[in-house]
Amino acid sequence: MIGRESQSFKDFFINLFNVIIQNNPFELLEKPKSTIGIKNYPNLRDHPLHSPEIWLEGKRKDDNLSGLWRIHNKLYDFNDFIKIHPGGKDWLELTKGTDITEAFESNHISTLPEAFLPKYFIKTINTPRNSPFTFDKNDLYQTLKKNVRNEINKSSELIKSLQNKTKLITDGLLLMFILTTSGCLLKESYLLGAISGLLLTLTSIAAHNFFHQRDNFRRFYFDLTTMSSKSWRISHALSHHLYTNTVYDFEISALEPFFQYLTMKKNITVRYLSWIYTPIVYGLLYLGYFIRMCIQNVLDKKLFNTESYLPFILWTFLSIITNQSIFVSMKMFVWVYLVSSFFVGVIGLNAGHHHPDVFHDGDYFESKSGIDWGLYQILAAMDRTETHKSHFWGLITFGDHIMHHLFPSLDHGALMFLYPTVEDTLKQFGIKLRTNSTFQVAKGQFLQLSKVSVQI
Incomplete structure (x- = not known):
């Protein structure tokens, strides 16, 4: 009798699972399409585990470089350079066998790295890049880099003092997190626990400033969340920052099918019920990430x-x-x-990338010869007025997002100082940084979830 009951329960759950799969309310109705010119649909993009390591494995298959590194139309062998790379060995170890054009250009403001390239040159390659982004000498991004480089060279001491302020803020947040955590344990206080959770969020966001940079101990503050700074160097620095809001953006694909931000066909559940289950997903981000990390470690x-x-x-x-x-x-x-976890979701997913006025793959885009990478970064983000041009608030809330995307390896303090130079350069190209209120940006995130038509 007991055996039959156990069997009936088993059959019930098997049947229930089959019904859910066959009537999946979150199912992707179509594969997202690239409208900016990414040549191939990314390998392993739709892998059910959605781990950064699997995304990187797919990119190696897409680029097909036999263990070399590609920058523009040239192949390099950096194997002997990995251990002496000034930024740390992570960056070259992770990107081995991939096209690193965007990473190389956006993370090196100085011209010094270019001088080292001939030493590791292997050959020129004629195969077109998968990426549509360009870095032509007189276009927007290279002009921005040149002007920013000149300003940094003139004001290095002032920028160094601003970087020290960033470190002081970050260390202070960590100390307050430890103190409030101790208090919530001593008093068994949920209020102190909530404050501790918020401080952990702000500490991790500030630490995100450091895992973009050369190896340093402050990047490990991010690991206190149970998420991995090394994995986030893949998912955030090497995917999201370089291919923002495209089919190659891991931070888009990792949230599918529950959140579908790209412009494509979507079912009713994702378009509207996502507005309701969003807070639940926010609260479970850490748990989901940790479980995925455990599974990835077992697989590896x-x-x-x-x-x-x-x-x-x-x-x-x-x-x-x-x-x-x-x-x-x-x-x-x-x-x-x-x-x-809840606050990371609230702040991170409303940082300025998801709004109907911000470009997402699937939106109408016309270009016959590629698109300047810097211009694209400006199109794919929107800053929040309340945190705009504020060192403190920008550092702890993913603020000054466009500037950070243009120059991801620069400290947040340096970004504050460089605004006049960047804005003057953009004015020459007839471009202005877009800002909107925090409320409108957050509202836009939900409008983007429901958006299925292209913008023209």
Whole structure:
């Protein structure tokens, strides 16, 4: 009798699963199409795990470079350069076998790296790049880089002081997170736990400033969230920043099918019910990321990176010094991380990329000879008025988004100083940075989820 009941339960859940699959309310009705000229639909884009490592594996297949690095139409062998790369070995190890044109151009403001390239040159390649982006000498982005480079060289001491201010803010946020976490454990306080969760969010966002840069210990503050700064160097720095709002943007594809931001056919569930389940998804971002990271480590047959243990080491240490029970510590841990995950979703997904007036692949775009990469970055983002040109608020809320996308490896403090130079250059090209209120940007994110038609 018990066996038959167990079997009936099993059959029930199998049948339920089949019904859900056959009537998937989140199903992609079509594969998103690139309207800016990305030549091939990305390999492994729709892999069910949606991990940064799998995205990178797909890009290697797309670029097909046999373990070399491509910059524009030239191939290089940087194997001997990996260990001495000034930015750290991560960047070259991760990008081996891929086209790094966008990464090379946007992360090197100085002309010095170009001088080293001939030493590692292998051959010229005639195969067209998958990417449609251009970096012509007299076009917008190269002109911006030249003017910014000159300004940095003239004001290096002032910029250094602004960078020190960034470090001070980031370290201060970490200290406040540790103190409020200790308080919430001592008092078993959900209020202090909520404040701790918010401070963890702000600390991780500030730390995001540092994982774009050369290797440094502050980038590991980001790992306190249970997310990996190394994986985010793939998903955020090497995907989202370089191919923003396109079919190659991991931060778009990783949220599918629940959030479908690109302009394409969408079913009613995704278009409108997403407005309701959005807060739930925000709260589960950390958990989903951690589970995916565990699965990826099993697939790769490797242990976690050392920094992946940081949140658990810190939490265990604080639980010991506050003499708190395991049950209370686990309960407060879950609460703090649910709150932090929610705020990361709220701030991150409303940072300025998702609005009907911001370009998304699938929107109408006419170009016969590619598009200047810098111009595209301006089209694919919108700044929030309340955090615009503020060192502190920009650092902790993904503010000054367009400037950060144009020069991702520059410190947020340097970005504040460089606004006049950038705006004067843009004026020469008849371009102005777009801003909107935080409310309108957040509202636009939901309007973009429901958008199915192209903008002309």
